[in-house]
Amino acid sequence: MDPAAPGTAPGGEESASGPRVEVLSPRDVPLGGPRAMTVRRTLPQRARTFIGAWCFIDHYGPDDVAETGGMDVAPHPHTGLQTVSWLFSGEIEHRDSLGSHAFVRPGELNLMTGGHGISHTEVSTPRTTILHGVQLWVALPGEHRDTGRDFRHHVPDPVHRDGAVIRVFLGSLAGDTSPVPAFTPLLGAEIVLEPHGTTTLDTDASFEHGLLVDRGTIRMSGTSLRPAELGYLAPGSGTLTLTNETDAPARAVLVGGTPFEERIVMWWNFVGRSHEDIVRAREEWQAGSERFGHVEGYPGDRIPAPSLPNATIAPRGNPTHRRGTR
Numbered sequence: 497m498d499p500a501a502p503g504t505a506p507g508g509e510e511s512a513s514g515p516r517v518e519v520l521s522p523r524d525v526p527l528g529g530p531r532a533m534t535v536r537r538t539l540p541q542r543a544r545t546f547i548g549a550w551c552f553i554d555h556y557g558p559d560d561v562a563e564t565g566g567m568d569v570a571p572h573p574h575t576g577l578q579t580v581s582w583l584f585s586g587e588i589e590h591r592d593s594l595g596s597h598a599f600v601r602p603g604e605l606n607l608m609t610g611g612h613g614i615s616h617t618e619v620s621t622p623r624t625t626i627l628h629g630v631q632l633w634v635a636l637p638g639e640h641r642d643t644g645r646d647f648r649h650h651v652p653d654p655v656h657r658d659g660a661v662i663r664v665f666l667g668s669l670a671g672d673t674s675p676v677p678a679f680t681p682l683l684g685a686e687i688v689l690e691p692h693g694t695t696t697l698d699t700d701a702s703f704e705h706g707l708l709v710d711r712g713t714i715r716m717s718g719t720s721l722r723p724a725e726l727g728y729l730a731p732g733s734g735t736l737t738l739t740n741e742t743d744a745p746a747r748a749v750l751v752g753g754t755p756f757e758e759r760i761v762m763w764w765n766f767v768g769r770s771h772e773d774i775v776r777a778r779e780e781w782q783a784g785s786e787r788f789g790h791v792e793g794y795p796g797d798r799i800p801a802p803s804l805p806n807a808t809i810a811p812r813g814n815p816t817h818r819r820g821t822r
């Protein structure tokens with residue numbers, strides 16, 4: 497038996513003020529390469545691997561591209577995951593080995609499915625002065641992790657609620673449902689709260705949720721979250737109340753899903769189930785395998801994979817799984 501049964505896990509405790517929110521702090525990660533972009537990463541971290549199937553949350557900006565140089569990510573591969581690009585400001589040109597050529601703009605979902613293998617480039621356009629947004633990854637469940645490449649674009653209609661404007665890019669919230677399908681039950685939405693605005697949302701009680709605050713201070717079920725912090729709420733609540741504690745509009749991205757029970761190995765741009773999966777994907781990228789295809793129209797070389805660590809990479813799940821000893 498897992499000693500951390502539902503209801504006793506961190507974040508799942510009820511108190512007089514409601515369910516407890518676990519605050520996950522970001523760490524700064526320089527992306528490297530010729531430009532100097534640094535992101536704030538809140539997932540994965542030691543305390544948490546997943547929120548639903550969401551396995552990666554990078555938050556960046558607002559960056560003045562005249563200073564940072566903006567984004568210029570040369571051809572690189574992905575396996576076993578989907579990428580979500582969501583911008584608050586700026587514009588990114590996306591190209592991939594499916595042949596997609598798209599412009600990522602604020603308020604527009606761009607969802608790329610890597611599946612068995614894909615490669616892509618992401619470059620902020622010359623029109624961009626301020627670059628500001630998030631990059632999110634979704635782990636594909638084992639039965640679909642070798643699915644074919646795919647790319648979807650969706651512009652959600654803003655939903656106006658008491659005190660809030662909501663854009664649902666995946667799943668359902670506030671009466672809106674994204675038409676973009678997911679491989680596991682998922683939620684992804686941008687929420688902008690009026691100054692001192694409060695909104696209470698009906699949520700799926702089987703979902704766990706994460707609120708990444710972009711701007712302002714937002715109270716999530718009784719816990720104040722500052723910009724770049726990620727609040728985590730375990731399954732069990734059928735509602736979520738968010739309050740902007742500031743005099744200016746506040747903004748956040750809400751992610752959610754049913755707890756992802758599988759363990760994964762996540763290394764560089766690959767998600768697999770074993771160290772051997774990662775070794776194989778790395779070798780095939782280095783060899784120029786058709787597994788990842790080719791990106792047309794990018795004026796530069798592919799990004800070589802870094803060296804593997806000497807040790808075998810162990811699969812990981814959420815901490816409750818790690819404590820599950822027999």
Ligand code: MN
Nearest residue numbers: 572574579616
């Ligand atoms: Mn990528």
